[in-house]
Amino acid sequence: MAVTIRDVAKAAGVSASTVSRALSIPDMVDPETRRRVTRVAEHLGYRPNRAARGLSTGRTGNLGLILPDLANPFFPSVVKGIQLAAHQADYQVFVADSDEDASTELGLVRVLAKQVDGIILCSPRMKPAELREAATLAPVVLVNRKERSIPSVSVDNVGGMRQIIEHLSAQGHRSVGYVGGPRSSWSNRERVRGLRVAANQNGVELVELGHFAPTFDGGTDAAEGAVISGVSAVVAYNDLVALGLLNGLRDRGVDVPGEMSVVGIDNIPMSAMVQPSLTTLDIPKDLAGRTSVDLLLRLLTEESAHVARARELATELLARHTTAPAPTTSTRPTGRSRTPRL
Amino acid sequence: MAVTIRDVAKAAGVSASTVSRALSIPDMVDPETRRRVTRVAEHLGYRPNRAARGLSTGRTGNLGLILPDLANPFFPSVVKGIQLAAHQADYQVFVADSDEDASTELGLVRVLAKQVDGIILCSPRMKPAELREAATLAPVVLVNRKERSIPSVSVDNVGGMRQIIEHLSAQGHRSVGYVGGPRSSWSNRERVRGLRVAANQNGVELVELGHFAPTFDGGTDAAEGAVISGVSAVVAYNDLVALGLLNGLRDRGVDVPGEMSVVGIDNIPMSAMVQPSLTTLDIPKDLAGRTSVDLLLRLLTEESAHVARARELATELLARHTTAPAPTTSTRPTGRSRTPRL
């Protein structure tokens, strides 16, 4: 078996409790002993067993992260932001991929709840009631969606949609299509909402082309309808969909951007790798990750008596915080219209 | 605090141990009591605390996964394969991204070691000695590299390179370039080795163009050298590099595949999303994931007395296993030469 706190204690000629203190509350122990203990611990290669520590402190030092699809290039950046922030605070991250299955997600929350101090939940499809149940099982921070009384980190979808519509409108487009994501997706609903408002304000006609899978293939499927609809520009639910759409349009001999403009959302790495690059709305992904960790850790260190109030507070804070680095269209200079020909 | 085993015991009028048995060794308890206990447990919403269980059993029910870069589209498939297999066996997966920093990785192993039953390590850059140290801290399975006495799952790089060279040779190429990955990467060394052998056997000249970052930008950087070298075809360390290379070539006005052919390795999703699709060598990524979990779990359930032998055995098994579904070039029909014009 590995080296335990007692091994260190014995070797240093002190009690286990002293070792414990020397390592976690250094000032409570004589400098002399402290040094001896540290040396011995290091020499023996002692690593505290966090699970055991968790048992007595109620703190595991772990964070859980649940997301719908790691293969969606949107998420790795978020995960990286989270891991970085977590590691800096000496937390480990448990990542679980639910495979786009919202029912799995609640199960994952249950399994994780006991092994982590808090959970970051990216679940565009979970029902509000499920979210609330999840929040009773462990401290939860929502990413990319909001739910009353649960702290969350989200982006200003409405503002982002306004930017897109204004951009298109300035280019002279009067009729814009929207290739929607899953009906049950919170982000999708927000985006539709934002688009409607902005279209209305800019005298642009918005044509909703239906709901599609949030994938490359979903975009391909949407091409036919986009062509038929007669719009001159199309906004896609996300970049993956936009790329698939481009693919489908090309297959139909539609020249992009000559005959039709396409705009994506997310600014995934792939969007910059096609030529010319895809016009897209940037979402500060790693910042969202970092912010969610910060928020979660703040909740955890809050006096438990004040947690309820803290939650409300935190929600407000975040709304402002994430709105600040507002989404902007990416800025690759590629001529008049930056929509790709691919 | 959450509901514990004692709460259930009390409510069911039995002892804690009975509850424990009823839930994990059902046949050791009277059907009547068992039913009662189960009912009460369910009713109270009891969830065993796995960390606590781990403390007494020595089994945590968690697996660790360390990989260099989640943002590399190669990995999500691997992760998904791993998660699926792990969840099916009722294991959770701890994912840690080392950000391509091999020195971080050993640290991650140390931190994770106590909290997991075993670790799946994708570390192309770690030194052999570090790998062996890692293997002493926890049961370890290596992915995509081999090291004496440590079980591993890897693909038949040499065979794959042969396929690529034969493919190019059949197309009439006599001089082929290789855009190498990091000097310290195990896969890169294997690939070079395989290419040299295959080139030699097929009467093809192999021009090694140097070492580049395993990224899109790395590929872009390699374009200049590729052009100068005068080869008619280029193999890239992986698909990301290949895509960057295509980008760089296009910027230099080189027609692909008219003037130069490009072949990638990995078959990442993105490769099928460009038009026409990138010619690439498929690596069975999710299978690699599944296999590594299977292997690890087998090690864990092995009688400890036989573990040493089991390790050797397992290594052998795997070598055969992963060679079987050998890499094949992807099969998108896109005309004579399938190298993309992008």
Place this chain on the structure above:
DNA sequence: GTGAAAGCGCTAACAA
């Protein structure tokens, strides 16, 4: 400043 003792939630002998 330090040690002894109790306990976190659970399982695994050992008795009964």
Place this chain on the structure above:
DNA sequence: TTGTTAGCGCTTTCAC
């Protein structure tokens, strides 16, 4: 078949 006891590795009173 079931309950009692001890203990996993650690922290945390409570004495000294």
